Amino acid sequence: MKIIVCLGNVPDTTTKVKFVEDNTKFDAAGVQWVINPWDELALTRAMELKEDSGNSVDKVSVITVGGKNTEPTIRKALAIGADDAVRIDLNPEDSYVAAYQMAAYLKNEQELHIVFAGTESSDYNGAATGGMLAELLSVPSISSVSGFELEGDKVRISRDIDGGTEHLLVDIPMLAIVHKGIAKEPRIPAMRGIMMARKKPLNVVPPSDVEALTEIVGFELPGSKPPCKMIDVDNAKELIDLLQNEAKVL
Amino acid sequence: MAVLAYMENWDGKFKKSSFELVSYANALAELLETNIIVLSLGPVSEDELSKLGNYGARKIITVPDVLFKTLDNQVFSKVISVVAVNVGAEVILFSHDNAGKALAPRVSVSLKAGLVSGATGLPLSVDPFTLRKKVFSGNSFARQIIKTDKKVLTLAKNSIEVKENRGSVEIEVFQPDVQAGDFKIHMEDVQKQTGKVILTDADIVVSGGRGMKSPDNWGPIEELADLLGAATACSRPVSDEGWRPHQEHTGQTGKIIAPNLYIAVGISGAIQHLAGVSSSKFIVAINTDKDAPVFEAADYGIVGDAMKILPELIQAVKEMNAS
Ligand SMILES: Cc1cc2nc3c(=O)[nH]c(=O)nc-3n(C[C@H](O)[C@H](O)[C@H](O)COP(=O)(O)OP(=O)(O)OC[C@H]3O[C@@H](n4cnc5c(N)ncnc54)[C@H](O)[C@@H]3O)c2cc1C
Ligand SMILES: Nc1ncnc2c1ncn2[C@@H]1O[C@H](COP(=O)(O)O)[C@@H](O)[C@H]1O
Numbered sequence: 001m002k003i004i005v006c007l008g009n010v011p012d013t014t015t016k017v018k019f020v021e022d023n024t025k026f027d028a029a030g031v032q033w034v035i036n037p038w039d040e041l042a043l044t045r046a047m048e049l050k051e052d053s054g055n056s057v058d059k060v061s062v063i064t065v066g067g068k069n070t071e072p073t074i075r076k077a078l079a080i081g082a083d084d085a086v087r088i089d090l091n092p093e094d095s096y097v098a099a100y101q102m103a104a105y106l107k108n109e110q111e112l113h114i115v116f117a118g119t120e121s122s123d124y125n126g127a128a129t130g131g132m133l134a135e136l137l138s139v140p141s142i143s144s145v146s147g148f149e150l151e152g153d154k155v156r157i158s159r160d161i162d163g164g165t166e167h168l169l170v171d172i173p174m175l176a177i178v179h180k181g182i183a184k185e186p187r188i189p190a191m192r193g194i195m196m197a198r199k200k201p202l203n204v205v206p207p208s209d210v211e212a213l214t215e216i217v218g219f220e221l222p223g224s225k226p227p228c229k230m231i232d233v234d235n236a237k238e239l240i241d242l243l244q245n246e247a248k249v250l
Numbered sequence: 251m252a253v254l255a256y257m258e259n260w261d262g263k264f265k266k267s268s269f270e271l272v273s274y275a276n277a278l279a280e281l282l283e284t285n286i287i288v289l290s291l292g293p294v295s296e297d298e299l300s301k302l303g304n305y306g307a308r309k310i311i312t313v314p315d316v317l318f319k320t321l322d323n324q325v326f327s328k329v330i331s332v333v334a335v336n337v338g339a340e341v342i343l344f345s346h347d348n349a350g351k352a353l354a355p356r357v358s359v360s361l362k363a364g365l366v367s368g369a370t371g372l373p374l375s376v377d378p379f380t381l382r383k384k385v386f387s388g389n390s391f392a393r394q395i396i397k398t399d400k401k402v403l404t405l406a407k408n409s410i411e412v413k414e415n416r417g418s419v420e421i422e423v424f425q426p427d428v429q430a431g432d433f434k435i436h437m438e439d440v441q442k443q444t445g446k447v448i449l450t451d452a453d454i455v456v457s458g459g460r461g462m463k464s465p466d467n468w469g470p471i472e473e474l475a476d477l478l479g480a481a482t483a484c485s486r487p488v489s490d491e492g493w494r495p496h497q498e499h500t501g502q503t504g505k506i507i508a509p510n511l512y513i514a515v516g517i518s519g520a521i522q523h524l525a526g527v528s529s530s531k532f533i534v535a536i537n538t539d540k541d542a543p544v545f546e547a548a549d550y551g552i553v554g555d556a557m558k559i560l561p562e563l564i565q566a567v568k569e570m571n572a573s
Contacts, residue, residue: 013502013522017386037503095365096358119351122502124385124392127346127367127404131323131355140434141323143352146496156438160497161348162260163448166320167438174434177352180504181496213364213398217380220391228535228545233554239534240566242550247532249454249511250478250570 001150001172002059003046006102006117006129007077007085008036009070013122019219026123026219035073037186038118040080042176044183045148046116047081055150059083063105065098067091071202078197079189085200090207094214095124099132104208106137114155115175119144124216130177140174146181251284254339256330257302258349259294265451266412267345269305273413274405275343276306277372287311287337291326292318296421303419305412310421311337317430320437321349327356329426334361339400346404347450354404363400370409387502387525408508408529449498452481454511457500457527459485461516461537461556465493470560471515477567483507485517501526515556519544536560 011017011031018027035043043062050057062077064070065088074085088105092098106112115137117130134141146165147158157168157176189197231239244250255275257268272288279286288307290299293314302310311333318326330353334342342357344350346368358365369381370391378395381403385392449455456475458468468482475482482498489499500507502522508529515536517523524547527533535548536556545551552559 011386013387013525015386017389019390095355099355099359122387125368125383125387127351128355128358128365131352132359134323135327135356135359139324141352141356142435143323144348161440162450163446164440164442166440168320169436169438171434180499185490213358213362213396214366215395215397216392217395218393219385220382220393222390225547226549228548228551230545231550231552233552233559236552236554236559236562237566239550239552240563240570243511243532243534244570247511247549249532250567 001056001113002061003049003057003114003116004106005039005043005046005060005062005077005082006115006133007039007043007062007064007074008118008121009033009064009066009073010036010121010123013037017221019221023219024217033069033073035076036118036121038120038179040186041183042116042118042178043077043080043082044185044187045178047187048183049148049150057150061085063102064088065090065092065101065207074202075197076189078200078202079193080187081193083200085202087202087204088207089204093212095126095128096132096213097210099129099136100210101207102133103136105205112137112139112173114172115139117175117177119177119179130175134175137175140170141177142168142170142174143177145176145178148176148178148182251282252337252339253279253282253284253286253341253343254334254337255286255288255343256350256353257288257290258345258347259290259292259298262292262294263298264301267347267407268302269412270407270410271343271345271405272302272305272307274372274410276413276415277410278341278343281372281376282340284340285309287339289330289333291329292316299421300419304414304416306415306417307419308417310419311424312421313424313426315425317428317433320433320435321352322433322435323352323356324434325428325432327353327360329428330357331360332426333424341401341403344402344404346406350404354402358402361400361402362398363402364396364398365402366394366396367404368406369403370406372410387522388528389521389525406508406529408531443497447475447479447481449481449483449500449505450507452507452509454478454480454513455483455507455509456480456513456515457483457485457517458488458494458515459517460487461518462488467557468494470557470564474513474560474564474567477564477571485523514544514548515560517544518542519547
């Protein structure tokens with residue numbers, strides 16, 4: 001059985017976000033790129049499932065839609081333990097394009113088993129690619145997945161809902177859109193992994209022809225907000241008064 | 251032409267975010283000079299459905315089949331797409347919550363309708379159809395155009411005021427061509443937290459960070475939350491340490507919330523934490539370090555020891571509640 005992990009490449013979350021060209025482009029100068037946090041957890045979970053001999057997972061592959069600049073991120077995923085990688089050579093303009101490219105590639109897979117995607121990219125917050133990919137592949141998708149166990153040819157899933165968790169049983173093939181809880185801590189590549197990653201296959205494939213459905217035309221930084229009103233520690237009660245009579249939220 | 255709003259229900263009930271979505275659909279339909287249709291899947295009483303009429307819904311299509319009690323992304327989005335085609339919907343709306351995020355992308359593909367997720371208000375322009383949304387986890391906004399004739403949107407919480415607009419409602423029962431065998435997701439059981447305010451619904455949230463020092467110090471946080479009818483939350487290290495359940499973790503990698511009031515106690519205000527709470531209407535920070543970044547995001551702040559300040563706030567709220 002094979003697990004495919006969709007791997008997004010995003011600016012490190014502490015990046016000071018800036019825009020150029022009259023606020024129409026993200027300023028990538030000096031930015032450190034990382035695996036999208038959810039995808040890092042998804043990959044970690046995929047590795048755990050493969051290492052657990054009770055399961056029949058024999059391969060973990062990662063797939064990215066992106067230019068050559070995404071290769072350091074892909075190599076990191078290989079160092080964490082993925083067996084091989086595919087890069088579809090295109091910078092996607094929107095989630096639909098990313099999903100379409102991956103679907104076009106995955107449709108050629110002999111047998112599709114399990115696909116992991118993250119809840120959202122930490123840069124454009126599309127929250128869409130996983131669901132779109134599942135629809136394009138005509139497979140069931142489960143969102144808000146916080147737990148994933150294999151049980152023979154079925155999957156046992158914890159799905160978060162407002163104020164609770166559902167436990168579900170789903171057949172394979174399926175696509176899981178994962179978030180918090182799927183793995184405890186993201187795995188950090190070990191030296192041996194980094195060495196081995198250099199020799200693992202990273203296949204670059206040409207993109208399919210497809211048009212984006214949406215376009216980002218500009219950015220704005222949030223306006224500056226009024227300074228914080230400080231309340232004297234010896235008069236903490238005043239806070240409640242202000243919340244009640246000034247902010248009117250109590 | 252129509253604006254179609256998908257209305258999620260929670261055990262047959264709607265929430266404030268549902269009424270927000272109807273209010274939004276109503277305002278959007280006005281802008282596009284078209285009418286609004288609401289679609290509800292799963293068993294919901296006629297009384298409950300009629301509540302949507304208080305906010306502008308005039309026609310409601312309902313699929314009362316019990317099969318639709320468990321969310322199956324594939325089947326639900328198929329039914330939504332079928333209804334969208336039947337009613338000639340030009341825009342299909344969802345709330346930007348678990349269900350909306352699960353369904354909107356699939357509907358977008360099946361209708362070949364461009365999707366903007368997490369729109370923060372009405373379109374800035376209808377031609378080209380342009381929306382604002384948060385990007386970089388709340389650090390900035392983008393203007394995104396949908397280029398297709400049909401459009402799909404998910405609406406971020408607190409993006410529009412709930413507006414009353416009463417009138418008569420027509421309820422139509424729809425029986426989609428769906429069999430039990432089409433559902434590929436089988437519910438084994440559900441665990442629900444009971445008797446507590448649900449974090450994602452709460453108007454007020456009291457949240458503790460590592461500055462609380464120990465899980466044994468959460469008493470005053472819980473008491474203050476209790477008195478305010480608030481939900482409790484925490485920063486990531488606190489849930490990682492197991493001091494608090496992981497459902498309480500807010501931030502970029504936790505829950506993203508937008509209450510009216512967020513009280514951050516002993517939280518430094520890391521960018522990843524703020525990403526989950528920066529849409530709150532008001533933020534209060536209590537921290538011993540006057541230079542903690544949380545004060546840059548806060549509206550009100552107190553520099554000092556939480557263990558000393560919390561009891562005083564509790565006392566003040568008791569007095570407020572008594573008067
Ligand atoms: C990829 C990534 C994703 C992340 N996602 C999240 C996320 O979703 N949510 C999240 O919260 N974090 C997240 N983090 C972690 C984040 O960077 C911070 O480490 C974390 O938010 C710090 O938590 P804290 O404020 O509770 O603790 P600290 O940073 O340790 O701050 C504790 C604060 O308490 C104050 N304090 C100490 N004693 C007292 C006292 N007696 N009274 C009052 N104040 C006191 C201190 O001055 C300090 O400001 C993420 C990190 C990464 C790298
Ligand atoms: N360019 C991409 N290549 C591979 N996977 C992607 C790409 N963009 C998004 N994804 C996957 O889709 C998830 C959600 O992304 P998004 O819809 O962009 O918010 C991410 O967590 C990834 O798993």
